[in-house]
Amino acid sequence: MGGGSVWALGAMSGTSLDGVDAAMIRTDGVRVEAFGASDYRPYSEDERAVLRAALGRWPGDDLERAAEVVRGAHAELLARFSEAEIVGFHGQTLAHDPRGRGTHQLGDGAALAEALGRPVVWDFRTADVRLGGEGAPLAPFFHFALAKRIGAERPLCLLNLGGVGNLTWIDPRRAAPEEEGALLAFDTGPANAPIDDLMRARLGAACDEGGRLAGAGRVVEGALEALMAEPYFLRMPPKSLDRDAFPGLLASVEALSDADAAATLTAVVAASVMRGLEHCPVPPERILVTGGGRKNPVMMRMLAAALDAEVAPVEAVGLDGDMLEAQAFAYLAVRVMRGLPTSAPGTTGVRAAVGGGVISRPGAL
Template sequence: MKNSTFCIGLMSGTSLDGLDICYVRFDDDTHFEILTAETIDYSTVWKQKLTDAFLFSAMDLCELDVEFGYFLGDQVKVFMQKNKINSVDFVSSHGQTIFHQPVKHFTLQIGNGAAIASRCHQKVVCDFRTQDVVLGGQGAPLVPIGDELLFSEYDACLNLGGFSNISMNRNNTRIAFDICPINIVLNYFATQLGSDYDKDGEFAKQGNVNQDLLNELNSIQFYQLSYPKSLGFEWVKNEFLTLVDKYEISWKDKLRTCVVHFATQINNIFTEYDINNVLITGGGVRNEFFINQLKELSNVEIIIPNNYLIDFKEALIFAFLGYRRVNNKINCLASVTGAISDHSSGIIYESFYRN
């Protein structure tokens, strides 16, 4: 199609569910079509490396940054060959978040852009968060610009990934923030029961709610903060899991209690912001027990879209962030992140491949 842009979005979340690859066409700033997409599962070795990376020395982390970039580039190349994709204007990569401490003005997503470009032979846009953080923002969430322009028909958009985050328009201004952890915690407990994740919430369903733990979780200070606010792996490890670990209860009881806690926190936001309908995407949608818990608590109309959007909305929107960046348009909203101004964020690596 004339004047259309074809690009590939890459998304790898904190829950390490896999690498999402999304091939999409943008006709303009409001119209798109996902042409094909898939999730590449991480090997046990890669999962371990990415899980342990925050403990690495500076030298080892620099090495992993390039190694992971090569991996991403190789996966793009295979994806293009398998799907006979010939037209790509650029690859847009989220990277893998290792550190995220906006209060201290730093964040790190590994997956070196030059390394990606060297393997897939395409222009690459990456590192979308750093500029926002040094401008005083949270560097997250970044998806709301896509929610604002591509999904404006919904009151709110809720993503259930490693963390749950919400985006909505209030008084002609887009606001968004992280609500609570979700899959990053549920997956961790499921691994203690011998599974990568709690399929359909079956483990949680077998547990019992520990009221004391639930009360303490609901009293966590983060939930009292006003937006903009965001969460990171360090917070989960040092605060959330440390709190849960004080309770000598079964893993299934911990799962059940956390499911109720997360549903409660999300419903609190629905109520506070008077939301009537919400588009829900992300891996957490597959957790039938969690979704049912949320529906029991809430009077909001919950809209679950087609499988492509459930699984690949974030990869789609990171492609959109790249689309806005290469056209030098705003892709990061100060109203969302708290930065000093709206801006166009991301580093561009031109393809240096020659036939």
């Protein structure tokens, strides 16, 4: 691969376990030159149950059924993109314990390269953890490129609200994402995961669609204060979370009605982001929200009320919040192929800027 731009395909299956996103971008690993086609392959209820049962498990455990779900879903979706020159494959995160056992993304990039007949870059997080980093979040380098693309001139934040929340503070005046002071990134706290778990446990629903249940309830301040007493919220960045890092959340709202429990868990998201913004070097002018949380109007109203900045979905600046993470791994794949760093001290706490990722080429098996 030369130094010019290529069409790269990225795939992401997040901790919400809803399905696989795939998206194309044209990039040289520095600039985002164009956005291409995208697609989505939902997991069936049976597939989702298999993956949910595998959460928290590590290599060496019996994961063959879960591995087959990840392999089959990705191969089926990514085969639709015949024009892709390179693929970035994140895999399915099952466990994340950077200060302990490490991080585990289920998926075999070498097998996927054989199935697709194209180079696949995968295992993005291991090198970062090995060098003392959290291994997450990894999208901030892409966020930096997006800030440049939209012509941002002052510090801003990109807030991803998936299963957990993560915040990227960006100074677009810097020349490169690995430059000191260009980025600060960390997980803010739980986002949609505990709300989804509440809905599943109490109502058999996948999520609080449109925030309707939370909108019918009230935030119970005593419960909110107790939830925000979690030691994680007091830790300085870098810091990152596993999807199930707060096992006591549902128990803490057990005595509340369905609506009040949903409202209180939604308020935790806004409160944790507000707490996280205290770590930013300077306050951001605006906060652009991506991930499923931006579709929850109650969550967005709570954020706007809690934060002293403009809060808007990323669509307000012409980006696609459904595909941003998939696009990020397309971008990171090209950076890995070009030997460029993918994380830095300001994003994961790694000791020095490092390029993660394993490159698998078809025919190598």
